[in-house]
Amino acid sequence: MANIIKRPGWHIPEKLVTPESLYWNRRSFLKQMGFLGAGILSSTMIGCSKPVSESGGSGSGVTTGAVQSAKSDSSKYPAPRNPEFNPGWPLTNEKTAATYNNFYEFSTVKDRVHKLTDKFVTSPWPIQIGGLIEKPMKVDVQEMIEMMTLEERVYRFRCVEAWAMIVPWTGFPLKKLLDKIAPKSGARFVRFETFNRPDQAPGIARLSDYPWPYTEGLRLEEAMNPLTMVVTGIYGKPLPKQHGAPIRIIVPWKYGYKSIKSIVKIDLVETQPATLWETLAPSEYPFESNVNPAVPHPRWSQATERMIDSGDLVKTEPFNGYGKYVENLYKKV
Numbered sequence: 001m002a003n004i005i006k007r008p009g010w011h012i013p014e015k016l017v018t019p020e021s022l023y024w025n026r027r028s029f030l031k032q033m034g035f036l037g038a039g040i041l042s043s044t045m046i047g048c049s050k051p052v053s054e055s056g057g058s059g060s061g062v063t064t065g066a067v068q069s070a071k072s073d074s075s076k077y078p079a080p081r082n083p084e085f086n087p088g089w090p091l092t093n094e095k096t097a098a099t100y101n102n103f104y105e106f107s108t109v110k111d112r113v114h115k116l117t118d119k120f121v122t123s124p125w126p127i128q129i130g131g132l133i134e135k136p137m138k139v140d141v142q143e144m145i146e147m148m149t150l151e152e153r154v155y156r157f158r159c160v161e162a163w164a165m166i167v168p169w170t171g172f173p174l175k176k177l178l179d180k181i182a183p184k185s186g187a188r189f190v191r192f193e194t195f196n197r198p199d200q201a202p203g204i205a206r207l208s209d210y211p212w213p214y215t216e217g218l219r220l221e222e223a224m225n226p227l228t229m230v231v232t233g234i235y236g237k238p239l240p241k242q243h244g245a246p247i248r249i250i251v252p253w254k255y256g257y258k259s260i261k262s263i264v265k266i267d268l269v270e271t272q273p274a275t276l277w278e279t280l281a282p283s284e285y286p287f288e289s290n291v292n293p294a295v296p297h298p299r300w301s302q303a304t305e306r307m308i309d310s311g312d313l314v315k316t317e318p319f320n321g322y323g324k325y326v327e328n329l330y331k332k333v
């Protein structure tokens, strides 16, 4: 890790200068999301809202409309806290959470991740949404955020390594996005994919035998559950890079590795997608991975968890305490 280039804070990396071809203007996004009638835009925007084809690589279907500078999303933060997820528990110390991270694209050492993100470019941030949906699209994360109502929720978070935290996430239910992109009847799973840029994230090349990019997946019913969040912020601010900027998933009743960070691609698919962790060790990190204190990991107990700031040992709860919201998803008939 010695060759990380330290830049002064005022240095603007060249890659932050937005290439026009990577930009989606607000109007095309509104149209893709179905907020504007086609007629309103047709005279000025012909060809600019063509959906990205499923197989199309990056670049296809990208709009080339007027370049807009990325709007600061600071006006969206802090978002109002959802009273249903405001349990009154003491929050984990913000700095502890921001310096104790699992993000293997950067490092396997938790307290080093946040020091290795200087080169990671998170704006612009195109996200490709495709597969078995009626409205495939490619949007920049800022445009998506602008269109969504953000809320804050305090959730428990439990890593498979038996550590835990309680943090306020900002975002919106994944269901709101899925409803807009309209899954087709054959869609049964949602597949998520993280960026894969070895030049920006030193852990990728170091773990050269890992099946990058990091991928994760959920059954469609799990993805549609109101607890499943698309997260863009934490502690009332946009996500810092080490927490998965600019956009990640949070699935609070599953072990932490299901909560994939820095997503660039979302696909609705028919068959259960491969995930990085299941590919590496299926007996240790199976697809479903609901928090369950009664089922030990092959190498350690899952009965308790350690709060990362206080060090307190706490009993782990089935579904991480979210059983009333999700246990019907797993009822055997």
Ligand SMILES: Nc1nc2c(c(=O)[nH]1)N[C@H]1C(S)=C(S)[C@@H](COP(=O)(O)O)O[C@H]1N2
Pocket (backbone or CB within 6 Å): 097, 100, 101, 102, 103, 104, 105, 158, 159, 160, 194, 214, 242, 243, 244, 256, 257, 258, 259, 260, 261, 262
């Ligand atoms: N892309 C990506 N997402 C990831 C990981 C990762 O290494 N890469 N680690 C996972 C694991 S194991 C955990 S516990 C959480 C940690 O999230 P946090 O650092 O924001 O607490 O992110 C999950 N999402």
Ligand SMILES: [Mo]
Pocket (backbone or CB within 6 Å): 102, 159, 160, 161, 255, 256, 257
């Ligand atoms: Mo984890």
